Amino acid sequence: MQGKDINIYRYITLYSLDVICESSMGVSINAQEIEDSEYVKNVKLLCKIVAERQNRLRERFDLIYWLFPNYYREKRAVRQIHNFTYSVIDSRRKLLDESSPQQENDPEIKKRVAFLDMLLQSTVDGRPLTREEIREEVDTFMFEGHDTTGSAMSFALFLLASHPDVQVSSWIFIFNNKYRHF
Structure with missing residues (x-):
């Protein structure tokens, strides 16, 4: 692979996803x-549609956007992503409802709390978040x-990769900070 260009963005975005x-x-x-899972395909499609819509003047206007095929592709992809997120919310809520007090005190479980779990247990002005509010936050x-994150x-x-001299000094910095207590 030496001397060949590699588009790492695809791999990085899948990893960050x-x-x-x-x-x-x-x-x-x-x-x-x-x-090629439905969720990954829909996320990629939405990213593509957002970029295309920004570059196509005629698709920027909400009033006429429904006249273009991307409108319907976007609506279908958003609906499928929402359905996936709702199914995860429902299963996580069920899992949290079924968890025993002994599991809640387990330090291993406590340190792996997902953002969704925190939302499911959150309240605003004394009322729990609705299913749609949670979905909006997670999406x-x-x-x-x-x-x-993938772009960064x-x-x-x-x-x-463009500055090999920085690579070496970065590794020295990491090595020195990681092993300085020895």
Whole structure:
């Protein structure tokens, strides 16, 4: 592979989607292994549609956006993503309802609390969040988080690859900080 260009963005975004899905919803979607899953395809499609809509003047206007095929693709993808998120919310809620007090005091379980679990236990002005409010929060966290993180990690890797002198000093810094207590 030496001397060849590699588009790492695809791999990084799948990785970040796996990590964010695990940390936000507490479920594994295995985006890196199952790249053609409905959820992964819909997330990729929405990212593509958002980019296309920004670059196409005629699709920017909500008043006429429904005249274009991307409108219907977007609606279908959003509906499928919402259905997936709702199913995860329902299963996590059921799991939390069924958990015993002994499990709640287990330090291993406590340190792996997903963002969704915190939302399910949260209240606003004394009332629990609705199913839709929870879905909105999780979807925003997922959609915005994986793309932004994937872009940032890709650019960081590109910059490190472009500056070999920084690579060496970065590894020295990491090594010194990791092993300084020995």
